[in-house]
Amino acid sequence: MTKYVKQTRILVAVDCIIFGFDGYNLKLLLIKRGFEPEKDKWSLMGGFVQSDEKPEEAASRVLKQLTGLKDVYMEQLLVFGEPNRDPIERTISITYFALVDIKKYEKQLSDDYRAEWFPLNRVPKLIFDHDRMVQNAKRKLRYKAALHPILFELLPEKFTIPQILTLYEQVYDVQLDKRNFTRKLRSTGLLIKQMDKDKENSKKGAFYYKLDKATYKEKFTKFLNFVSNPEY
């Protein structure tokens, strides 16, 4: 059968907004662009969708290239498609956000792409419309995390309650009451208490917890309420 005639074919790219949490700050992984235009400027990690590839496969591939990680939590966000967003040639970009455990990220790989983690409030100016992409992703992260337990994806396998608290405070830029927060968290049934403690951050030490994977999956679509009236 014949092709669709007289229609414009367009370059399709993916761009990844990669969030990480180091225990203190929420961070964004950026790279220095290796080719023209805008060579050596800060940019999101991205790549073109190949001819035999689904967009989500392209996003996973790109993420793996940069971080060495697979099976990472990713979610499709907005498409950015203004005709002139890329000065070289029209390119439509599908954005994804990725939530990674920053400690699993292998430092040496970053050097290939000259990657760097930036605290969210110190992100440099980015190329093209990548600033808007980041804004949108931050907004979406807040929105989603207010209702679903996705922030656990940012934590290592073993984590403490004070760590989660800090994470939520970082994401929403608010102070939370640790007592009420702890109660809510425990009541979800998502946590399994471990026997050992993290003694790095305090003298008393804080118990480690693991995520109850079964409950996590089951309750993922249920609406939670860790943050009341979040701004997003």
Add this chain to the structure above:
Amino acid sequence: MTKYVKQTRILVAVDCIIFGFDGYNLKLLLIKRGFEPEKDKWSLMGGFVQSDEKPEEAASRVLKQLTGLKDVYMEQLLVFGEPNRDPIERTISITYFALVDIKKYEKQLSDDYRAEWFPLNRVPKLIFDHDRMVQNAKRKLRYKAALHPILFELLPEKFTIPQILTLYEQVYDVQLDKRNFTRKLRSTGLLIKQMDKDKENSKKGAFYYKLDKATYKEKFTKFLNFVSNPEY
């Protein structure tokens, strides 16, 4: 400057999942496809993104072509991009949902495209992956409408509380308590009571309301709670 070499250019389309409400049932607007492949099969309304056009402009254009309506509530949903989803040539489709006041839709225009409204539970088999697109849009509609007052976009300028109740019941396929629902609705401050009544559906007659546009805009991003623990 040179173009990006050796990359695949791909057809980019938009497909619109158009919801309407006739006072009794939630409906979907479909067309009979006018060209091969899959000519004369039921399909979503769609079109290719033109070379000078943003994707959202393409979606608005396509919607206007079919319904004659502009300034319609639209929202970008998922991108469907499997390499073989269109058998003729690879096409990536960006989906949008549109919420229209069914009464503003002019019947005669539909004939050009052989369009028809289908109650959501009687939607025929659609071409390609359009079934999945509809499923996704239904899910997203439920999700969004549980938290934000978007369903007002489906109602005419003047509407009654029993009408909104029916609408929510249709969307979530549940029975709601009219007393609790009415109280929640009134407490939002979104409604302005009119002096006249709709006498079509009951002997007593139900007061008309209008949407308070200012409050609507202001409260749009606030989380509401018309439906508790919605399935989505």
Add this chain to the structure above:
DNA sequence: CCAAAAGTGTTGAACATACACCCATGG
């Protein structure tokens, strides 16, 4: 006058918030 739909009122339970205190321990 009565059926059918609109509209108002009450109450107990669940949940959220605000706030105060004890615990463990490294230095």
Add this chain to the structure above:
DNA sequence: CCATGGGTGTATGTTCAACACTTTTGG
């Protein structure tokens, strides 16, 4: 022994869900 951060407990107000009754009017 004390400063520091971890952890538990309680009282109060708000919100939600369950439920019963009155109002209006066309036929």
